[in-house]
Amino acid sequence: MPQIVELPERPYIGITKTITMTTFGLVADRIAEMVGWLAERGHGPAGAPFLRYHDIDMPHDRLVVEAGVPVAAPVEGGGDFHAATLPAGRYVTESSHGHPDRLSGVIESLLKWADEQGLAWDMTEKGGVEHWGCRLELYQTDPRVEPDLNKWDIDLQFRLA
Template sequence: MPEIVELPDRPYVGVRGAITMNTIPVVADRIGEIAGWLLGRGAAIAGAPFLRYESFDTEGDGLVMQAGVPVAGPVEVEGDYFAAVLPAGRYATLTHRGHFDGLVEATRVLLAWGEEQGLKWDMTEGDGAEHWGCRLEVYNTDPRVENDPANFLTDLRFRLS
């Protein structure tokens, strides 16, 4: 069941890419790389990794997406890594249990619930795209520990305006 939660600012280190729905792994598969890089520098990881959807083309399947890992404090970055902050605020959330291919339906459920509740998303439309202030998939299950996709837990967190 969806709910609304209040979340604080959360610093993270991430990478960004302009991709299509078919090339999501180009960005998503870098989560492990980012976590390893952080641990190799002694940075404290402060939560589950995530994908952050910045924008979706309204006429096609292009999108801009980030892969990120929360950190406990400032981290000096290099290369194509960047440091940023997930913004504080009210978020509509829904936890999905199961394989990642069920996230499309879980997203549909959360968006429909938000519409039924009269919620306004932190999203604007322009330049042929939806631009989201903070739309997250948070991966709570480490597939190296739990290898049964039926047991994966993923939180959808969409910021409200």
């Protein structure tokens, strides 16, 4: 069952790419590189790495997605990694256990639940494209420890308006 939680601002290092549904690796595969980049500078992750969806244009199979690694305190970006902060606010959260391919069903249920509750997202739609203020998938399972995607734990956090 989804929950509504209040979350503070959270600093992170990220990289943003425009991708398609079949090219997620262009952004997601950079997470390990970011963790190493942080370690070289004496910083470690301060939470689960995530994918942040900025723009979703499903009719044209175009997504603007950011991979991010949270940090305890702001860190200056470098190269194609930028420093940013997730916005504070009220978020609807839900957890999923299993293969990431299952997420579409979990997201569909989450969106339906929020609609039934009369909740409004921090999202605008223009020309069929969804522009999200903060829509996250947090990857709680370390693939180096558990390579079986069917055993992964993923949390969703979608910010409310």
